[in-house]
Amino acid sequence: MELLEWDARTYDSLPLPHRRWGAAAIARLALAGDETVLDLGCGTGRDAELLLGLLPHGHVIALDGSEQMLSELRKRLASQLHRITVLQADFRQPVTLPRSADAVLSVATLHWLPDHSEVFRSVAAALRPGGRFVAEAGGAGNLATFRAALRAVSGADGSELWNFADIAETAGRLEDAGFTDIDVRLVADPARLQRGEQLEAFIATVLLAAQLRDLPDKERRPFVHSVAERLPDPVIDYVRLQISARRG
Numbered sequence: 001m002e003l004l005e006w007d008a009r010t011y012d013s014l015p016l017p018h019r020r021w022g023a024a025a026i027a028r029l030a031l032a033g034d035e036t037v038l039d040l041g042c043g044t045g046r047d048a049e050l051l052l053g054l055l056p057h058g059h060v061i062a063l064d065g066s067e068q069m070l071s072e073l074r075k076r077l078a079s080q081l082h083r084i085t086v087l088q089a090d091f092r093q094p095v096t097l098p099r100s101a102d103a104v105l106s107v108a109t110l111h112w113l114p115d116h117s118e119v120f121r122s123v124a125a126a127l128r129p130g131g132r133f134v135a136e137a138g139g140a141g142n143l144a145t146f147r148a149a150l151r152a153v154s155g156a157d158g159s160e161l162w163n164f165a166d167i168a169e170t171a172g173r174l175e176d177a178g179f180t181d182i183d184v185r186l187v188a189d190p191a192r193l194q195r196g197e198q199l200e201a202f203i204a205t206v207l208l209a210a211q212l213r214d215l216p217d218k219e220r221r222p223f224v225h226s227v228a229e230r231l232p233d234p235v236i237d238y239v240r241l242q243i244s245a246r247r248g
């Protein structure tokens with residue numbers, strides 16, 4: 001399937017729980033300040049900016065498939081581009097990096113990648129031995145209520161697009177890819193929004209960009225509105241898969 005483009009400006013204007021998720025994942029990396037860190041699915045560069053602040057002598061490799069996301073990243077980090085390698089690449093295929101990474105961060109991206117065994121092998125290949133991998137993404141049970149609303153409106157619940165893995169299969173795949181010190185958790189983290197414009201912009205931009213791509217323009221807003229109306233509360237029932245591991 002063709003890679004998804006994102007409405008990167010609207011994305012950044014929303015009350016994203018991703019800000020918290022990114023900051024918490026970065027804290028788990030416990031950086032010393034001179035590392036090279038790969039941000040896999042870096043989006044508009046919010047976490048790359050945090051990383052650069054923690055890496056006075058380090059470097060960030062910012063990888064994403066979306067031109068619009070990377071264009072916002074280049075604007076956001078215009079004064080620091082000499083400390084970033086920006087790579088537009090599709091991580092569903094093996095990607096060769098210009099240098100090996102001491103650590104890999106990935107926030108809200110793994111669930112877009114259908115084959116986690118392949119992804120973890122690629123992450124291991126990108127890391128130096130002993131390097132850290134910290135990630136978070138939608139996990140098993142993610143968006144159950146939201147997906148029921150989506151199914152009621154469209155007949156499909158997104159399972160053909162999203163890969164919400166559980167703890168046991170993730171730990172097994174990490175081990176098979178050569179990781180040690182594996183810690184995998186599932187954490188419920190519902191996000192409450194305001195009904196109306198805010199909720200519907202969030203749904204359209206963050207959750208249903210792929211579904212809306214296939215609809216004619218004039219049908220998009222009514223579609224999003226119908227899904228929003230079917231939610232019992234203006235709450236997105238996120239369940240996050242949190243990963244920490246070390247390359248053996």
Ligand SMILES: C[S@@+](CC[C@H](N)C(=O)[O-])C[C@H]1O[C@@H](n2cnc3c(N)ncnc32)[C@H](O)[C@@H]1O
Pocket residue numbers: 003004006018019022040041042043044046063064065066069089090091092106107108109112113
């Ligand atoms: C929900 S956004 C998260 C972005 C950022 N990490 C954040 O927390 O705001 C998911 C990101 O993954 C990227 N992505 C999805 N599938 C990808 C793929 N196959 N290869 C590279 N990037 C991909 C998207 O372009 C998008 O920027």
